[in-house]
Ligand code: SF4
């Protein structure tokens with residue numbers, strides 16, 4: 075079979091155990107390679123959009139807003155302003171004469187209509203080109219309406235998704251430090267980097283509550299502007315998905331001396347470790363005791379059923395392609411827990427250190443890949459005879475077309491996969507795809523009438 | 528009519544962006560790869576959006592412009608991207624659409640393509656390319672789709688020796704619709720070129736090996752021969768041909784190939800018009816199969832008429848689809864109360880009046896509004912008290928709020944599977960629609976009733 079990788083891309087693929095570890099990443103996507111990556115704006119939008127009582131206005135032509143309308147499953151327990159797609163829908167005249175007036179009028183109109191607690195204004199590619207002064211417009215409306223109006227410098231072409239995370243963190247940093255922090259317990263944390271997909275943050279918050287820990291701000295799942303404004307009163311930042319919100323944690327460490335720990339809520343091992351790490355930080359035997367009790371209780375609830383799935387799934391093969399590599403680590407462990415082998419793992423935006431670590435925890439022969447594309451991914455799936463592929467919506471049809479199982483582990487998912495219950499859901503998801511009888515009929519496993527022999 | 532009041536902001540748009548339409552059209556050409564000249568995000572977003580409807584792979588390449596290209600122009604990246612797509616996909620055709628970014632920085636795509644051909648073309652045959660200008664700040668996905676079709680015929684069709692063939696330009700319809708149209712043409716004994724053709728490329732079978740470019744699509748040889756066709760049939764009463772021209776008009780102008788512009792054949796009235804034209808073009812009477820389909824359809828209209836009579840419908844989406852659906856709904860006795868689109872052809876009102884003539888009285892005409900978003904539609908709905916919504920799946924939140932059925936049609940269908948297999952057109956499509964609409968209304972009544980009737 076012909077090599078599927080473009081020559082320029084070979085340095086971004088590593089086969090574990092064949093050569094000493096080497097991979098190149100953090101490169102701009104190659105023109106014409108159909109990258110699975112999105113843009114800066116996408117990164118910012120992912121991080122900020124779960125803040126449910128803020129107005130999220132996309133300043134640009136219509137597409138950028140319309141493609142991000144309610145596409146992700148970040149739930150809110152109250153207001154749902156974040157589920158609407160607001161745009162200035164720039165027209166030709168705006169592009170020629172500038173869009174500042176329209177932006178200002180749209181902002182005022184929407185703030186009057188929805189009474190949000192704050193407004194985020196996202197710039198898209200052409201705003202960067204036509205030179206609208208977002209800062210100035212935001213400042214003006216902020217004074218007029220007396221709520222924070224914050225520009226998000228997310229012009230799509232100014233880097234990749236990670237630059238978008240950074241822009242989102244910069245935007246949130248402007249809120250932090252503006253709220254009242256008295257009455258916050260000394261055993262308090264902010265949850266960073268959980269977006270409450272399918273209600274996950276509610277589970278996590280419940281765990282912390284049972285340990286006797288106060289959560290000051292959700293950043294950003296089921297997030298609220300006023301919570302974020304007082305986030306600097308927390309004793310610790312607990313950061314998941316380091317790519318997305320680590321920058322904010324660092325800023326808060328610098329600005330307010332709040333330390334942070336990195337955790338993952340995915341899989342039994344990592345979830346338990348996250349709770350223990352937090353308990354350890356507060357150095358309080360009671361909290362630790364409660365954490366242990368909680369873990370025991372929760373694991374006991376799910377263990378028998380997981381064993382059942384493990385029995386069925388043993389030795390099946392998994393491939394992973396996710397946005398950020400942090401998730402990949404947890405997935406590798408989670409697959410191990412249910413007896414499966416990971417034969418390929420990759421991400422859109424991992425760092426060299428991430429990939430090195432992945433190489434260490436995976437078996438020889440495992441393919442490790444940065445910023446891949448449909449052609450490569452499909453060839454890996456076939457080569458490794460994969461049983462299930464974990465990825466996002468863009469990866470799904472690649473798997474399905476080839477008759478390979480699929481599990482959605484992206485922001486669009488509607489199943490909670492974090493926490494202890496999440497591990498069970500994950501096992502169930504994998505099981506219900508891998509064990510489906512439909513694979514009997516797909517071409518790679520069967521012939522069909524009319525096939526030439 | 529334009530919407531009132533005229534809000535400045537847009538909330539939950541009822542349109543998509545222009546290059547998306549172009550990419551879809553290019554996807555319906557054999558051996559073609561759609562290519563967006565712009566930054567990476569646009570292409571990725573559109574792929575994601577299209578995938579969620581079709582559940583099929585769709586590769587859309589991108590120039591992946593970064594900041595420095597935005598400042599110095601995207602020529603180098605466009606050329607490099609074309610080279611990479613060529614070496615990786617071996618396409619027969621690359622369909623290049625611009626984006627807001629490259630339109631704003633003013634990249635001269637035709638000139639860059641000429642340079643590229645000069646630089647790369649010696650010693651090897653490059654894939655053909657077609658380019659279309661698609662700034663989203665001046666038009667929606669429908670203009671993008673029709674614009675791509677027009678560019679394809681203008682840049683590829685030749686004055687081929689006269690064949691007996693018919694060109695059919697259906698616009699953006701479902702894969703099932705393209706299949707059915709092709710069946711109709713065959714049954715009339717008409718050889719035809721359907722452009723584009725998404726019947727296979729976005730509704731393909733399960734495969735052993737991933738195809739870089741899916742099978743199917745309008746063959747390039749057929750496209751080249753379109754100049755020699757006997758006639759063109761083009762669907763779309765709201766194509767603003769004064770402003771944008773159209774594929775059919777271009778063929779008429781350049782090759783004296785007569786253009787017949789019809790509405791999307793939705794419902795009996797509009798479909799009859801198509802069949803009348805096909806009878807003339809083929810000099811045949813309508814095949815028995817379709818006489819039967821029509822007969823069964825009329826019979827079912829009679830069987831079901833009471834369940835639907837007088838029900839109030841809001842219809843939204845692409846303008847031409849809205850027109851066709853309104854024609855269909857009016858002819859079964861449903862009262863269209865609002866026809867809304869995010870598009871702005873300026874022709875929607877006129878078209879709705881034309882297709883409902885003789886069925887709706889002057890005092891029964893729906894409100895017809897262009898440039899609408901879902902905030903506007905929801906506000907109208909509050910006044911109008913509809914019994915059902917008819918449109919794509921982005922109306923689902925509104926239907927839920929109003930607690931009324933949503934009849935899912937068109938593109939996108941993101942909350943059900945099989946959007947590409949929905950049949951809308953012709954007698955058969957009307958049959959599917961009629962059964963769906965009627966049963967949804969019966970089901971609603973049944974569910975809301977305190978008594979669990981098991982007879983209608
Ligand atoms: S910039 Fe233009 S082409 Fe790109 S997604 Fe936005 S509207 Fe569409």
Ligand code: SF4
Nearest residue numbers: 113138199230568569
């Ligand atoms: S225009 Fe820019 S910001 Fe908008 S989707 Fe495209 S790359 Fe992203």
